[in-house]
Amino acid sequence: MEDQITRITSRLVVPFIQVYGIYIILHGHLSPGGSFSGGAIFGASLVLVALSFNLEAGSKQIPHNAASVLESGGALGYLITGLVAIALGGYYLSNKAAGFPMGxxxxxxxxxxxxxxxxxxxxxxxxxxxxxxxxxxxxxx
Amino acid sequence: MLYALAAIFIIILTLFLRFIMGVDSRTLVTLYLLGFIIFLLSFTVAEMPTFGSLDNPAFNEVPRRYLEQGVEETGAVNIISSVIIDYRAFDTLGEATVLFVAIAAVVATLRSH
Known part of the structure; x- marks a missing residue:
């Protein structure tokens, strides 16, 4: 499906959606939202690219190898953050007790x-x- | 008195539906079962504590501790974030695992075709 109106509109809108998604993820501890909602917004912008352009343009944005690396990397990073807390002297997934920089x-x-x-x-x-x-x-x- | 009236009402309703409207008995049983379930559920909702009331059984020392000391203990201004990623981080880890297993299953299924 190739349509000029959707293509140009999504080209305008997608950067803003992505910035908004990143903003929500980064401000997860300050404002409403957080990892799940921000990630969903960012993922929706990638889906929008695939829908308004074609599948090749979308696949170029996030190739399958990179996708699986990011996927497993996110889960592994969560686990490793918990283990780092043990190494720093707290219990598993502890925050202040392990001495992470609180700011x-x-x-x-x-x-x-x-x-x-x-x-x-x-x-x-x-x-x-x-x-x-x-x-x-x-x-x- | 009220029970007798209700019983008479139900009997008249059954006779009306069965013989005048021509509903078959299978549908009648289904209707009464659904009505009973609706009655039970609305009765439960009517008996629930008021939303946001101070005397709720859920408003005990645990949310009070989160509200009063959450910022100091976790450093996050967003209380929800401090609950799901600090106090209940292990629960969120399980949630992320569910997501991971779901995507792994989808990829494994679709790649084999």
Missing amino acids: EAGSLFSAGAIFIITLFVGIKVASTIATLFYYIIEGEK
Whole structure:
């Protein structure tokens, strides 16, 4: 499906959607939203690319190898953050007790492990949505 | 008195539906079963504590601790984020695992074709 109106509109809108998704993921500990919703928004922008252009343009944005690496990397990063907490002397997945840098409450780089885990889960959810969509679309060919 | 009235009403309704409207008995049984379930569910909803009330059984010392000391203990201003990623981080790990297993199953199924 190739349509000029959807193509040009999505070309205008997609960067803003992606910035909004990244904003929601990064501000997960400050404002409503967080990893799951921000990742879903970012993944939706990749789906929009695939729908308004063609499948090749979308697949070029996030190739299958990179998708699986991001997917497993997000889950592994979550686990490793928990293990780092043990190495630092806390219990599994602890935050302040393990001595992650807390920063000043309310600033962007604060809340220690929460910031890191939100980032990892956001990457994972975004790549999950994009991969799911691309695989199902390709399966119909 | 009320029970007798209700019983008479149900008997008249059954006779009306069965013989005047011509509903068969199988559908009648289904209808009454559904009505019973609707009655039970609305009764349960009517007996539930008021939303947001201070005397709710769910509003005990646990959410009070989160609200009062969450910012200090986790450093996150967003209380929901501090609950799901700090206090209940293990639960969120399970959630992420469910997502991971789901996508692995989809990829394994679709790639084999």
